[in-house]
Structures are given as structure tokens and as C-alpha cells.
Amino acid sequence: MALLQISEPGKATAPHQHRLAAGIDLGTTNSLVASVRSGRADTLPDAEGRHLLPSVVHYLADGSHEVGYAARAQAAVDPLNTIVSVKRFMGRGIDDVRRLGTVLPYEFVAGEGGMPLIRTVAGDLSPVQVSADILAELRQRAEETLGGELEGVVITVPAYFDDAQRQATKDAGKLAGLKVLRLLNEPTAAAVAYGLDSGNEGVIAVYDLGGGTFDVSILRLNQGVFEVMATAGDTALGGDDMDRLIATWIMQQAGIGEEVAHGLQRRLLQAACAAKEALTDREVVELNVELDDGTRWQGTLTRAQMDELIEPLVRKTLSPCRRALRDAGVRAEDVQQIVMVGGSTRVPRVREAVAGFFGTEPLVDIDPDKVVAIGAAIQADILVGNKPDDEMLLLDVIPLSLGIETMGGLTEKIIPRNTTIPVARAQEFTTFKDGQTAMALHVVQGERELVDDCRSLARFELRGIPPMVAGAARIRVTFQVDADGLLGVTAEELTSGVQAHIEVKPSYGLTDNEIETMLRDSMEHARDDMEARRLREQQVEADRVLEALQAALDEDGERFLEAEERAAIDAAAQALAEARGGDDPRAIKRAIEALEAASKDYVDRRMNANIQKAMAGHVVDDFE
């Protein structure tokens, strides 16, 4: 019979209605899948008890493929058809990849829309396809382990991933047959794993030292919502570098020259890695390496010696920490919790250095290799509805306001920054000119008042608006941001129902640094922006008044105005046109008021005439 798991009180599901969910850490080197079972989140091992799945896919000529350890073993034998580190190509254009490309053995060809394809014996494959093959393997493991189909998954991505990279990750999930409930930032997932989201507010640092990369993120928690304030790192710094330093030390001790054969080099690195791992719990470790001439070299390495060897690397991680703090505008003592992620944070010297830098003991209770996947699993469990609603979390916010351009090049913010997502907001706009049948919409991102200072995301047109007088059309513009931060904008003319829609295409992503810069600019330029907005608003108003007046004068100016009156109005209009060309909003406003005063009698007469015309031929009853 089926095996059961313990549910939360009142949440036992009916048979065949299990809502199985998993969290996936889709890593550059290794991937993991985790799930919450009987209230406990843990990573799921394969049949051999291995939790990690190497993010490697080996493609064969018959179109089949293998994933994980088996594929990794082929990397040296069949490098062109064994794809490693595919995460680095996700959401990249072919030009980006070529720039990265010097050390990569793969042959890239340009696919549709500049997407890079990797040429293998199994055909040309996109990075999305390769990632999907890794995800499908994890999906299979999860479904076998949990005994059913997955209802949904949460996949983690680096905090610095832009929209294109996020979209590519989502596409890979879809291709693997997964319902991606949400993409979650890796540092946020790590913080969730430690339950830090249950606190109210605070600043959290996530220190992620993996095999080959280092990332540090500063998060701000505010009422259960994490905001990534800053990220920094080094894409070529990690535990592998420690191994190399230790291996070099062994070579010096053993009197081996710098030129060594591949086989020995690999044995040295393996010995170094094993020694490093052993020194996590022990003070001293015995070394025993077989040399090329068949003899063995034996020696000992103490933890103190290793600490000294790796000290330069440890120091090197602290400058990105400093940079991240500076970018986030916080001090080390403001950081309340430090979450350790990545296998290399097991090294005692690393923990010590981090504790010293931030002045707080870092959190290390959860396996640093698994912590991201575990956080994702907890989030997935909540999103599929296995937890009471009051524990439901909103974890991401919009980093910069989203809005559209209005007349005069001003931005109208539709969704303000720091709004939690998913979110939909609508605002109504109208036409500016009589008989206007189309409206150009310009979607922008940023905090500044003028469109020119914001980032342009997309442009589209709403056509087929029925001709009406200016201001009569009602155009509702709806902004919708889904849980992954992807934006869709719809414009609809409400009286006729004509609609236009645009998905804001990826590749417009911003790095956290760019966001920081844009925010800082908006603060620094707040006063200028206010002035600029006031000026533009008055200019737009002036144009509107002048245009309406001209239209009226053309129609019935002769009928209602004496030459003298007409001259006064023309003079006031002329004065307004001049003021409008200047840059003093107050002068424009005064000129508008002067023109309105000059044309008041004229406007009254027109109004009366129009009312009489409208009422002519009706009896009073018609108006009741």
C-alpha cells in the first residue's frame, strides 16, 4: 500500500490528492532537489544515497543522454558532447557566450533570435534544453521518492540573474514538464531555510562560497518580505582554489617540479581536497600520495598550516563583503544574521574570518550544500497549499517602479517600487486630441520624473480607438507582474473594448548595481526632477489650452468676438506661447491664467450658444 506522511493539523489530504512539491537548486556545478515530508524539509538522495546531482549532461549519437555522475565521468573522454556549467549560458545571447567562450570546448552556432546553440552529436541544443534535461532527472528522482506527480516546484536562481536568465530558467522548467510556481533568489532561499522570514525585520548577509564561485548578498527583511539590497562576488574564487594551494604545497614538500603529468595532478588535487575536508573536524591529517616514479610521499598537514595557506583566499572574499555592505548602505554591525552557503564554508578558518568581519557568529547548522534547496522546498510546500494560509509568504518585491510615459515626457508610476509580487495595478488614461484613434504606450522602469532618465522597457500601440473629443476615451492600462517578476502590460479602450497587450521581453534585466545607481540618482535629483515635472506639466497644459482655443476660434471666433476682443485674446495666446517656450513653470501658469481671463467672455458666450442649440426643439420634460 501507499506510504503516508504526517500532515499539519487539519491538512491531511484526501487520497490521490497529495500536493507534492519540491525545491530545486539548479547549480552551475551540482544540482539538488528537496521536499518537505512530515513537516521536515530535506534533500532527496538517489538510489545510491547521493544527494548531489552533477549538473552535467552527456549526449550520445543515438539522441539519448545521461545526466549526473555518469555524464561527468565522460567529460574527459568526450568533452564536445558533455555539457558542463550550462548555467553560465542561460539567457545569454550568442555574442555574450562567445565572449565567455575562450576556455570552453563547445562549438556554438547561432539559433533563432541570437540564441546560442551547442553543437553535439545529438543535434544543436540550446542551454534551456540542456538545463531541462538536468531538471527532468531531478523531477524523476523526486516523483519516485515522493510516490506521485509533482504539483509544482520552486527553482532557485542567483540574485544577480536578469530577466532573460530568469525567463530561460523558467522555460527549462516548463520543458522538463514541471510547473514552476516561482523562481526564488538563492540567498533568499538560504534565509528561508533558517526560518529567518518569520522574523519581522532586519538585515541579513548570505555568504556563499562554492567550489568555483563566491557570492555575497545583503538582504533586508521587512514584514516577511526579503529585498535584495546588494550583491557582490567573484566568479573565479572557491574551494577549488584552496585545493590548488594545498596541492602546490604538497608538491613543494615532496620536491616535485611544477611540470607534472595530468594523472599525478589529479591525484594531488584529490589528496588536497580530502585533506581540506578532514581538517574540518581534525587538527592534523596524514598525507600519502603516489608519485609518478611509483614511490609514495608521506607527510602531515595541520589545520594551522592549512589556514596559513588559504589565508589569502579567505581575505579575498572579504572585499566583496565590504563592497556589498557599501552598496547596500549598511554597516557590518547592522547585519543581524549571516547565513553560510556552499561547501567551502565548512572550512573553520572561513567561518572564523566571516564571524570576525561581521562581528556575529554565522549560521551553520544546516548543511551548506543543501541549504538553498531546502529553502526552496519550504517555499514550494507553502505555495502548493500544504501549510495554513497565515504562514503564506510574499518574498519578492519590485526593485524599481514601473510606469508609462504621459504627455510631455513625464512618467506616470503605475506600480511603485517595493510592491510585493505578484501584483496587478490599473490606471485610466484618456486621449489628448480630438479624434485621436491610436495611442502609443511607452513602458518605463525607474524612479525619475522624466522618461528620458528612466529605463525604457517596451513600446506598443493601442489602435482602433473610436474617434471622440479629447478626454472622452477611457483607456485602462493594466500592469501585471507575475511571481517571477515578469511584466505584462495591457491597454484597453473601455467604451469600445479594443485592446493591445505586450509581454515585456526579457533581456531588459538590470543588475543590482544598476538598480542601486538608478535609485541613488533618483534621490540626488529629487529636486531637479520636481522642477522638471512642474515645467513639463505646465507646458502640456499650455499646449492643451492653446490647442482648444485655436479649435474654438477657427469654428466660431468670427461669430462671437469683436475685433478688439479677438486682439486681446490673440495677444494673451501669443504671450502664453512665448512663456511656454521658456523654462519657468510659474510664468507659464500666469500666462495660462491671463489667457483664461481674456477669453472668459468668449467661452461663456460659446457655452450659452451650445446649450441653446442642444435644447432647441426639446420641451422641458425631456430633460427630467
Added chain:
Amino acid sequence: MAITLTPAAAERVKNFLDQRGKGVGLRLGVRTSGCSGMAYVLEFVDQIGDEDLVFEDQGVKVVVDPKSLVYIDGTELDFTREGLNEGFRFNNPNVKDSCGCGESFNV
């Protein structure tokens, strides 16, 4: 009248309760649904109700409501592993037949 746990199940339940950080015991029960009559309920207990019966086995409080007890009296709860899958199994002497997957049953 009793509900018992195998040592493996008792250890797991204690472990899960510790991890969860709250909860006084484990609720076993049945409810009507599923493709063959009844379905098992297996939940953490935060509050024991007035009518609930409480059995204690190997340091684990097992909570059962009286209506459910008639269907599962004498059950031994086990924790087992089948391939990659692991979880709890009701060894219920009252069951006459169950649906193919065993998630629901008849007495």
C-alpha cells in the same frame, strides 16, 4: 483497545516532532473519502480535543478520536522504505479490502 507503533515509527515521529519544534503528539484517524470507502488521516497534534483518546507508546502520544478508533483499533503504525520512497504504513487488522494503491480501504 490500543494503537501501537513499531520502534522505527516511534523514532521517526519523535524526530519529526522535534524538527517541527511544536506539537504534542500524532493523530491517527480515518475519514470517509477516496476510491474505496475510508482514508487514513495522519497529522501532527497541536491540541488534544476533549473527546480524543490518547495512547502512549515509546514516549509518543498517539491521539485518536473515538469514531475513528472502531476502524483502526489494534493498528500498528510502521515506518518503512520502498525503493526511494519512505513513509508510514498502517498495519490495520480491521481492513477487509483496499483500493489498488492502498490509500483508501473498507472494513
